[in-house]
Amino acid sequence: MFVLAEMKHVIRTPPWKFHVKLNDAIAEELNRKLANKVVLNVGLCIALYDIVGLEDSYIFPGDGSAHTKVKFRYVVFRPFMEEVIIGKIRSCSREGVHVTLGFFDDVIIPPAALQHPSRFDETEQVWVWEYDTGGGSHDLFMDAGESIKFRVTAENFVETSPKGPETPSDTASTSEAPKEEAKIPYSLTGGINEPGLGLLSWWENS
Structure with a gap:
């Protein structure tokens, strides 16, 4: 009934969250974006399971936020057929x-x-x-x-x-x-x- 879906996403961390550990800030943002949302052909997202990998963070001109490419696994509700x-x-x-x-x-x-x-x-x-x-x-x-x-x-x-x-x-x-x-x-x-x-x-x- 519940599966682990591996996904990638670019997360924007605003400057006022720089005092928080990067992993914690990204986890909070992923749950805010995905929890209780349906991802097409993936299922109903329940909660973040873990962060698999983080790439380098970038700050672009005109935006003081950090942009980080994240690879993570999310608990998803998607029953298999015949379950x-x-x-x-x-x-x-x-x-x-x-x-x-x-x-x-x-x-x-x-x-x-x-x-x-x-x-x-x-x-x-x-x-x-x-x-x-x-x-x-x-x-x-x-x-x-x-x-x-x-x-x-x-x-x-x-x-x-x-x-x-x-x-x-x-x-x-x-x-x-x-x-x-x-x-x-x-x-x-x-x-x-x-x-x-x-x-x-x-x-x-x-």
Whole structure:
């Protein structure tokens, strides 16, 4: 679920931080820049693990700051495919079951990946597994807050870099157009359509 990603970056250390050890100043800046941010095709950055190497620092004309090229390793959340994870149901919709891991909310289990057969209850706004008892069926509700075990089946990275400055014509055209939905930079798709997966309570007494 968590991996070490090796990265490189040029860190700018302002003059008022020169009294701090260079490693400490750089570590603080790396965490400020990366912690809780998604790096495209890398994952969700959690915390700095260690600094592998520092190159010489340079001060450029007109800027009193020190610029240092840093090689470092960062703890990143990026589950591998087919990994089984336990989370909690955040909500349900016709799009599927939305799961949270506490620090990461962008997990969805689509209808096709639920236990079969399942239906969406419009009144309760929950998905229901129609469990076959042999002589009929028993409804098992997927309520918000329940612990759920799922298998990671896909991941999706979306480029969310800010666009360049808007021109007056862009502003005029966008003021009339509906606002775009905020893009999710990193999301996971899961599945529970196999024995042992789904709500933990389903299998506790099995």
